[in-house]
Amino acid sequence: MADRQASSKYWNPYAGGALLGVLLFLSYVLTGGGLGVSGALSRVTVAGERVFAQGHVNRTPYLGEMAGGKKNPLDFGLVYSLVGVVLGGFVSGALRGRVKVETYRGPLITDRQRWVFALIGGVLMGYGARLARGCTSGQALSGGAVLSAGSWAFMFAVFGGAYGLAYFVRRMWAEKEGA
Amino acid sequence: MAPYDLIAVLGPVGKWLPFVLIGFAFGFILESSGFGNSRKLAGQFYFTELTVLKVMFTGIIVAMVLIFSSSALGFLDYEQVWVNPTHLWPGIVGGLVMGVGFIIGGYCPGTSLVSMATLKLDGIFFVVGALVGVFLFGETVGLYWDFYNFTSDYGRMTLQGLLGVDAGIVAVAVVAMAIFMFWGGEKIRRLLHGNVEGATSARPWSYAAASLLGLSAVVALIGQPDMAKKWKFMAASLQPKLDSREVYVSPEELVNVMHDDYVQLMLLDVRSESDWNKFHLRGATRLAADQIPQLQEKLAGLGGTGAIVLIDNDEKVATEAWKKLMLMGKPNAYILEGGINAWLQRYGRGLLSPGTAAPIDSLTAAWGQNCEAARPLLEGHGSAPHAYRKIKLKAKVKKSGGCG
Numbered sequence: 001m002a003d004r005q006a007s008s009k010y011w012n013p014y015a016g017g018a019l020l021g022v023l024l025f026l027s028y029v030l031t032g033g034g035l036g037v038s039g040a041l042s043r044v045t046v047a048g049e050r051v052f053a054q055g056h057v058n059r060t061p062y063l064g065e066m067a068g069g070k071k072n073p074l075d076f077g078l079v080y081s082l083v084g085v086v087l088g089g090f091v092s093g094a095l096r097g098r099v100k101v102e103t104y105r106g107p108l109i110t111d112r113q114r115w116v117f118a119l120i121g122g123v124l125m126g127y128g129a130r131l132a133r134g135c136t137s138g139q140a141l142s143g144g145a146v147l148s149a150g151s152w153a154f155m156f157a158v159f160g161g162a163y164g165l166a167y168f169v170r171r172m173w174a175e176k177e178g179a
Numbered sequence: 180m181a182p183y184d185l186i187a188v189l190g191p192v193g194k195w196l197p198f199v200l201i202g203f204a205f206g207f208i209l210e211s212s213g214f215g216n217s218r219k220l221a222g223q224f225y226f227t228e229l230t231v232l233k234v235m236f237t238g239i240i241v242a243m244v245l246i247f248s249s250s251a252l253g254f255l256d257y258e259q260v261w262v263n264p265t266h267l268w269p270g271i272v273g274g275l276v277m278g279v280g281f282i283i284g285g286y287c288p289g290t291s292l293v294s295m296a297t298l299k300l301d302g303i304f305f306v307v308g309a310l311v312g313v314f315l316f317g318e319t320v321g322l323y324w325d326f327y328n329f330t331s332d333y334g335r336m337t338l339q340g341l342l343g344v345d346a347g348i349v350a351v352a353v354v355a356m357a358i359f360m361f362w363g364g365e366k367i368r369r370l371l372h373g374n375v376e377g378a379t380s381a382r383p384w385s386y387a388a389a390s391l392l393g394l395s396a397v398v399a400l401i402g403q404p405d406m407a408k409k410w411k412f413m414a415a416s417l418q419p420k421l422d423s424r425e426v427y428v429s430p431e432e433l434v435n436v437m438h439d440d441y442v443q444l445m446l447l448d449v450r451s452e453s454d455w456n457k458f459h460l461r462g463a464t465r466l467a468a469d470q471i472p473q474l475q476e477k478l479a480g481l482g483g484t485g486a487i488v489l490i491d492n493d494e495k496v497a498t499e500a501w502k503k504l505m506l507m508g509k510p511n512a513y514i515l516e517g518g519i520n521a522w523l524q525r526y527g528r529g530l531l532s533p534g535t536a537a538p539i540d541s542l543t544a545a546w547g548q549n550c551e552a553a554r555p556l557l558e559g560h561g562s563a564p565h566a567y568r569k570i571k572l573k574a575k576v577k578k579s580g581g582c583g
Binding site: 012116 | 183200203217222224230238239242243255259263265271273275281283295299305308313314321338
C-alpha cells in the first residue's frame with residue numbers, strides 16, 4: 001500500500017500533539033474558544049437548507065436559532081476556521097506529495113465497500129456530534145483541555161463506542177484474513 | 180487580560196482572520212500527523228497505531244497546562260474562556276454514536292476534512308455523510324427536544340469544580356494519566372503486535388513528559404487566583420472606570436430606566452435585611468455581596484438589553500460587589516450613585532423625620548416598597564427614554580467555542 005511509504009513521513013505524534021496543544025492554547029487566548037469543526041458543518045448545512053426552505057428553518061427551533069429570519073448562519077468564527085482547515089490540510093499534503101486521488105482501506109475490502117462504510121460512518125458521526133454538541137475537536141480536545149466535566153465523559157463514550165465495536169468490524173481494517 | 184475582544188481590535192471583517200489562520204494551522208497539523216489517513220486513525224482501536232491517543236492527549240495536556248499556568252499568572256481570564264457546558268446524557272449518547280461512526284467510517288469530522296483536502300475518496304464520502312448526519316439531526320432533534328436540552332444540563336461544570344480542588348491539582352492528575360496511557364498503550368501494542376521496525380526512541384519524550392508534569396505541579400502550587408488576586412491582575416483596566424465615576428448612575432437616570440420597558444433591569448440590593456425592610460426599590464432583589472458568585476446562572480440570562488444596578492446605603496459595598504461582577508465578566512453592571520441615602524434625599528422627603536441621621540435611619544416607618552419613592556413617577560415627559568447618559572446597553576460578545 002502507498003500509505004506504508006507515506007506514513008514514515010508523518011510527524012512524530014508527540015511533536016504533532018505538542019504543536020496542537022500550543023495552537024489550541026492560542027485559540028483560547030485569541031478567541032476565547034477552542035478548536036471546532038462540527039458546529040461549522042452544521043452552519044454550512046443550515047445555510048444550504050435556508051436557500052430552499054427559509055420558512056421551514058424559521059419554524060424549526062434548532063435551525064431558527066442559527067438561521068431564522070435575517071440571521072446569517074455563516075456569521076460564526078468556526079465557519080472561517082473550517083475553510084482554514086481544508087486549506088491547511090491541502091498545503092500540508094501537497095508539500096509531502098500526499099495529494100492524490102486514492103482510497104484508504106484495509107486490503108480485505110473493496111474500494112466501493114469502503115466508500116459505503118465511510119458514508120455510513122460519516123452520517124453517524126455527524127448526527128452524534130450534534131447530539132453531543134461537539135465533535136472530537138470541539139468537545140474532546142478543546143473541552144478536555146479546559147477541564148469541562150461533560151467533555152471528559154463524552155471522550156470516554158467515544159473511545160468506548162469505538163473500542164466496543166472494533167472487534168466486530170475488524171475485517172474492515174485488518175491486514176490479512178483471520179488477523 | 181486575554182481572551183481579547185476581536186471585533187474591537189480587528190473590526191467586523193478582520194475579526195475572522197484569526198479563525199482562518201487558526202483553522203489553517205489546525206488542518207496543517209492534523210494532516211502532518213497522519214490524521215488524513217483513516218487506516219492510521221482506525222489502527223488506534225486495534226492497537227496497531229497509537230497516533231490518535233498520542234496526538235490528542237499530548238495536545239490536551241499541553242494546552243491545559245498552558246491555559247492554567249496563564250490563568251495562575253494573570254495572563255488569561257479562565258472565567259472568560261468558553262468551557263463546553265455539560266449536558267451529560269446527550270453527550271454520552273452522542274459520544275457512543277460517534278464512537279461507532281468513528282470505527283465504521285474511519286474518521287471524525289475534523290480529520291475527514293483534511294482527508295478530503297488531500298483528495299482521499301473515503302474522506303470525501305465521509306464528509307458527505309457527516310453533512311447528511313448534521314442535516315438529519317436538525318430535522319429530528321425536535322422529536323426529543325427535552326432530552327437534548329433539559330436532561331442533565333449542568334451548565335459550566337468543570338472537573339475542579341466537581342472535585343472541589345484547585346485546577347492545578349486536576350492538571351497534575353490529567354498529565355499523569357496521559358503519561359500512563361502512553362506507556363500502557365505502547366505495552367499493549369507490543370504485546371499484540373510485537374516491535375515495529377524503525378520505531379523512534381521515546382527517551383527524549385519522557386523527559387518532555389516529566390517537565391510537563393513538573394510544570395503542572397508548579398501551577399498547582401501557585402494556585403488559581405481568588406477574587407482578591409484576580410482584582411490585582413485586572414485593576415489596571417477596571418479601576419479607572421470607578422475613578423472616572425462612569426459606572427455610577429444618578430437616581431434620576433435610574434428612575435428613567437425603571438420606566439423603560441425595553442431595558443431588562445436587574446436591581447441588586449446588597450444591604451442588610453433590616454435596611455431592606457425599611458425601604459427598597461420596587462423590583463429589587465436582595466443579595467448579600469458574598470453571594471454574588473452564585474448569581475452566575477441568573478445573570479447569564481441577561482441579554483444585550485440587560486443592565487444590572489447595584490444598590491447600597493452609600494456606595495461602598497456596592498462598589499465591592501461591582502468588582503466581583505466585573506471579575507465574573509458581566510459587562511453591564513452599574514452602581515447607584517449615593518445609594519439609598521441619596522435616593523431618599525431626592526424622592527423620599529415625606530418619609531423622613533427631620534434630623535441629622537442618614538435618611539435610611541430616619542425613616543418614619545418600615546416602608547419596604549410600599550411607597551411612591553420605591554418607584555417614583557417619571558418626570559419630564561417626552562424626554563427620550565433611551566438616551567441614557569451612563570448606562571450603555573452594550574451586548575457582550577457571546578462566547579461560543581467548540582462546536583456551538
